[in-house]
Amino acid sequence: METFLVFQHTYTIRREDQLPVTERLENPDSTMDATEVLEESLQNMSIQDAEIQNMDEQEINDLKNSVIDWGDGGGVNNDEDIEADDSQYEDYVPHISIRMGGALQAPPCLDSLPLIDASETVHDIPDIEPPSVDLPPPHQPNFPTLDVMTEDDLIGKQASITYEDCLEQLAITLVLPVQKCPYRCGVSQVECQYRPPFEVTITRRGTASIMEWTCPVGHAVWRWSSQPTVKYRMLAGDFMLASNILLSGNNYAKISLLFQFMNMGMVDQSSFFSIQDTYCVDTVKEFWEERRAEAIHRLKDRDVVIVADGRMDSPGHCAQYCTYTAMENESTEIISVITVDKRETGRNSIIMEREAFVRTVDGLLNEVKLVEVCTDAHVQISTLMNKGKYKDLGVQHSLDMWHGAKNLAKRIHAAAQVKGQSSLSYWLKDIVNHFWWCCKTADSYEDFHELWLGLLHHVTNEHKWVLGGCQHADLESGGSQQWLVRDSMAHGALKSIVRNKRWLNEVHKYLNFRSTADLESFQNHILMYANKRTAFSPPVFEARMLLAAMDYNYHKDRPEFCKSDGSKLYKRLYNKNARRYMLYTVKASKTYGYIPQLQTMILRKRIAGKGMPRRRTLRPDDPRATCHTPS
Numbered sequence: 001m002e003t004f005l006v007f008q009h010t011y012t013i014r015r016e017d018q019l020p021v022t023e024r025l026e027n028p029d030s031t032m033d034a035t036e037v038l039e040e041s042l043q044n045m046s047i048q049d050a051e052i053q054n055m056d057e058q059e060i061n062d063l064k065n066s067v068i069d070w071g072d073g074g075g076v077n078n079d080e081d082i083e084a085d086d087s088q089y090e091d092y093v094p095h096i097s098i099r100m101g102g103a104l105q106a107p108p109c110l111d112s113l114p115l116i117d118a119s120e121t122v123h124d125i126p127d128i129e130p131p132s133v134d135l136p137p138p139h140q141p142n143f144p145t146l147d148v149m150t151e152d153d154l155i156g157k158q159a160s161i162t163y164e165d166c167l168e169q170l171a172i173t174l175v176l177p178v179q180k181c182p183y184r185c186g187v188s189q190v191e192c193q194y195r196p197p198f199e200v201t202i203t204r205r206g207t208a209s210i211m212e213w214t215c216p217v218g219h220a221v222w223r224w225s226s227q228p229t230v231k232y233r234m235l236a237g238d239f240m241l242a243s244n245i246l247l248s249g250n251n252y253a254k255i256s257l258l259f260q261f262m263n264m265g266m267v268d269q270s271s272f273f274s275i276q277d278t279y280c281v282d283t284v285k286e287f288w289e290e291r292r293a294e295a296i297h298r299l300k301d302r303d304v305v306i307v308a309d310g311r312m313d314s315p316g317h318c319a320q321y322c323t324y325t326a327m328e329n330e331s332t333e334i335i336s337v338i339t340v341d342k343r344e345t346g347r348n349s350i351i352m353e354r355e356a357f358v359r360t361v362d363g364l365l366n367e368v369k370l371v372e373v374c375t376d377a378h379v380q381i382s383t384l385m386n387k388g389k390y391k392d393l394g395v396q397h398s399l400d401m402w403h404g405a406k407n408l409a410k411r412i413h414a415a416a417q418v419k420g421q422s423s424l425s426y427w428l429k430d431i432v433n434h435f436w437w438c439c440k441t442a443d444s445y446e447d448f449h450e451l452w453l454g455l456l457h458h459v460t461n462e463h464k465w466v467l468g469g470c471q472h473a474d475l476e477s478g479g480s481q482q483w484l485v486r487d488s489m490a491h492g493a494l495k496s497i498v499r500n501k502r503w504l505n506e507v508h509k510y511l512n513f514r515s516t517a518d519l520e521s522f523q524n525h526i527l528m529y530a531n532k533r534t535a536f537s538p539p540v541f542e543a544r545m546l547l548a549a550m551d552y553n554y555h556k557d558r559p560e561f562c563k564s565d566g567s568k569l570y571k572r573l574y575n576k577n578a579r580r581y582m583l584y585t586v587k588a589s590k591t592y593g594y595i596p597q598l599q600t601m602i603l604r605k606r607i608a609g610k611g612m613p614r615r616r617t618l619r620p621d622d623p624r625a626t627c628h629t630p631s
């Protein structure tokens with residue numbers, strides 16, 4: 001049995017609603033009275049609900065209320081954890097993490113919240129059954145072939161899947177608008193006199209099914225197509241499927257395999273790539289530029305702070321593309337997406353991020369008043385910002401707090417591996433957390449320097465000294481603190497780390513307490529449109545990056561999902577790096593309201609323009625056209 005994708009142009013089919021299913025909880029082995037069990041469970045649920053409703057996600061996830069902590073929640077002196085983490089290797093990175101809400105007086109407990117998978121946060125898979133939608137009443141279909149003359153004839157029309165047996169059943173019961181075979185001989189002018197019943201055959205053409213009625217002699221009596229046709233007789237289903245594969249972030253190979261398993265017709269591969277290159281790629285770029293121009297206009301006459309980071313298209317050292325994204329810090333709106341091909345940098349992937357950074361900053365300097373750029377601790381980018389035109393223009397360079405804390409932890413851990421300095425491993429968490437607190441508290445470099453150097457006194461159990469003192473409360477005597485001995489090997493190693501001149505020269509870049517966490521969240525969202533295991537041509541890869549940016553910008557301010565009683569829906573999301581659960585507020589389902597506009601622009605190019613070229617040629621801006629590829 002074969003299936004076909006049928007576009008419903010003039011009619012819709014409404015299915016009967018399923019009956020609700022009731023569930024009954026039975027526990028015959030329980031010795032507790034059922035009423036007591038019910039009352040106890042309801043009481044526990046009400047307490048948990050009250051605690052959850054008092055949670056403030058913005059307050060909990062605010063970087064100001066975070067602390068540095070171990071990902072596994074254990075102490076640093078746990079020998080089993082250190083051994084399991086292979087800490088004897090030189091490239092080992094301690095499992096420190098950011099614990100959101102850790103600085104609050106009463107950190108929230110997330111154990112009672114339902115789990116949510118990381119993929120659900122990207123695709124927003126609804127956990128609750130969507131409400132039923134009343135479909136319009138069916139209409140009598142028109143049998144002549146429908147032609148798409150304007151965008152409204154196709155965009156937003158519903159489609160469904162139908163089986164060939166159902167089409168045959170429909171064809172048998174139909175009464176055609178002809179009483180006899182309309183064939184007339186061109187020479188003798190003799191008409192064919194055969195009358196119904198006629199033979200019905202169903203053939204597949206791309207994603208459509210074609211039904212044809214023929215008389216016993218073989219003359220075509222009537223023909224019906226399950227899809228309307230666009231200009232130059234292209235099936236509308238083939239055109240829309242090819243366009244939406246790109247717009248939805250899918251790829252042809254997987255969709256084709258899905259259709260094969262469903263025994264459905266599929267748009268031809270060459271037609272797919274021709275449609276994508278001819279109508280979709282340029283349209284996506286034009287649409288992005290329109291939306292970006294609106295965002296840039298809103299930033300006029302304002303001091304703009306951006307967070308920026310690069311992303312390679314594949315793991316390891318074999319990257320072909322580097323996408324550099326700039327996000328406005330206050331609104332978290334993406335305002336620049338630059339993609340660099342390795343062939344544009346002499347096939348040197350190491351300098352791709354630097355080249356993309358230069359293009360990004362140079363472009364924004366001509367459009368907005370750029371005052372600060374926050375990046376990770378990339379050596380080449382730091383060199384650019386420390387001297388040259390960017391410094392002369394007064395653009396301040398800030399570094400991501402998380403990368404600074406992680407690099408500090410690596411240096412302390414490496415020092416703790418030296419014989420006689422193992423006691424530093426006990427203080428690793430507290431030292432990194434102290435750095436986090438100093439950057440959060442200090443208003444100037446002098447304030448940071450005073451707070452930071454006080455660490456050398458605290459670890460030796462000296463909490464007041466000539467020029468200052470610790471700001472913590474009095475410590476309980478007889479505690480289990482493993483104090484360092486002044487001027488010991490461990491204390492000397494810590495001095496060299498804390499007073500490192502290169503480190504102190506870079507500290508001022510952390511005092512604004514910036515984070516690229518939102519940008520890294522977007523880079524995780526890119527995987528929905530371009531995963532790192534699939535290769536794309538340069539124009540298509542760039543278009544997919546722009547689609548990811550439009551998706552993120554359009555849905556970043558979605559409201560929280562509210563239950564029937566008006567309360568929010570909370571879940572807990574497991575963070576593999578932090579090895580703990582984080583609070584996640586379920587958002588309202590995505591609407592993708594910009595997609596119909598994109599579809600309209602793509603379809604308009606087909607209706608108003610020419611057909612597809614017989615041979616696809618490289619674009620002038622395609623790196624493959626300007627760079628020689630060695631054989």
